[in-house]
Amino acid sequence: MASMKHVHLFRRYLSIVFTLFQRLISCFFDFPILIKIADSFLSLYFLVFCDLRPVTVDLDDGETTVHFWISGHRRISRQNLVMLHGYGGNSKWQFVHQVSDLSKSFNLFIPDLVFFGKSYSKNRDRSVEIQARSVVGGLKKLGCVEGGGGISIYSISYGGFVAYKMAEIWPAMVEKLVIVSSGVGFTQQQKTAELKKHGGDCSKILVPKTPMDLRLLIKISMNTGLTFVDWVPDFVLSQFIAVMYEKNRQELLELAKNLLEREEEPELPVISQKTLIVWGDKDKVFPLEHAYRLQRHLQSSRLEIIKETGHAVNIEAPTTLNNFITSFVLSA
Missing domain, CATH: 1.20.5 (Single alpha-helices involved in coiled-coils or other helix-helix interfaces)
Structure with a gap:
């Protein structure tokens, strides 16, 4: 017994x-513990190795909060560089391969665009212009644009639309502009044609909901470098989606819809700033032909093409891109 x-x-x-x-x-x-841990390590990397500090500012509109990573020790001798990310996570994940090098040459100001990362707004406007005004409002709060000038902007993909609008509205503030892999000036017909190539559903492309959607986004964005994504377990990709997209999913979808479905102006305004255009020759999101068209549209521009690189130049060729940005912005 x-x-x-x-x-x-x-x-x-x-x-x-x-x-x-x-x-x-x-x-x-x-629970997305793996991605939360990875995100924390990225924050530590920004703090310790890149001398960047997190700052959150409330704008005067009483509706918007913008989160920045900024240089901890700004130097008068260095130029101010604003870095604007695209879709695909927050600014830390998109610029992790670049900030260490660029922080050695510039005073960096890296915002999370509204509804990405820790930036948020109660404003119902989902236009590119409201993003531009939010970034500029934050920069003014941080004292970056005191005196009415002195910033250069490096932007990629969706960030390129925001940067172009900033250069258009505040020409005296923006001195130089770097546009990487951005469909600025795309007509409605061109947008529709490109979407059809990838299934036509912007929600699955830009705001993934399942591991399969995220794999599609990565494969469209990359030419080489992340082929191992097929071997990443679904639960890891699901955790990434939960951290990056779920909190503001509806707002992100509305931003994408506004960008992809709104009618463009009859003719893209010509900005006066010196502009560097950088493109991957294997870009499947915005084909290389658009880079040539944008260069012809902007007389004060030059085009650099990176071979065997897709849409995500910041991940596939960060060193080459950093060299282009540094030499262009610091040139007389």
């Missing part, structure tokens, strides 16, 4: 252990 009692007791304890283990594993997989 005693032995049977011990057996039942052992089974009971074993059942409790298995239940606790199962719940622990379930929590580990359901």
Whole structure:
């Protein structure tokens, strides 16, 4: 009897252990702990190795909060460089391969655009212009644009639309502009044609909901470099989606819809700033032909093409891109 009692007791304890283990594993997989840890390490990297500091500013409109990473020790001798990200996560994840080098040459101001990362607004406007005004409002709060000038902007993809609008509205503030892989000036017909190539659903392309959607976004954006994504477990990709997209999913979809479905102006305004255009020759999002068209539109521009590189130049060729940005912005 005693032995049977011990057996039942052992089974009971074993059942409790298995239940606790199962719940622990379930929590580990359901809660985005892996991406949260990775995001924390990225913050530590920005702080320790890149001398960047997180700052959150409330704008005067009483509706908008913009989160920045800025140089911890700004130097008067260095030029101010604003870095504007695209879709695909927050500014940390998109610029992690670039900030270390660029922080050695510039005073950096790196905002999360509204509804990305820690930036948010109660404003119902989803236009590119409201993004531009939010960035400029934040820069003014940080004292970056005191005196009415002195900034250069490096922008990629969606950030390029925002940067172009900033250069258009505040020409005295923006001295130089770097546009990388951005469909500025795309007509409605061109947008529709490009979307059809990838299934036509912007929600699946720009705001992924499933691991399959995220894999599609990566494959469209990359030419080489992230082929291992097929081997990444679904639960890891699901955690990335949960951290980067779920909180403001509806707002991100509305931003994408505004960008892709709104009618462009009859003719793209010509900005006066010196502009560097950088493109990957294998870009599947905005084909290379558009880079040539944008260069012809802007007389004060030059085009650099990076071979065997896709849309995400910042990830596939960060060193080459950094060299282009540094030499262009610091040139007389």
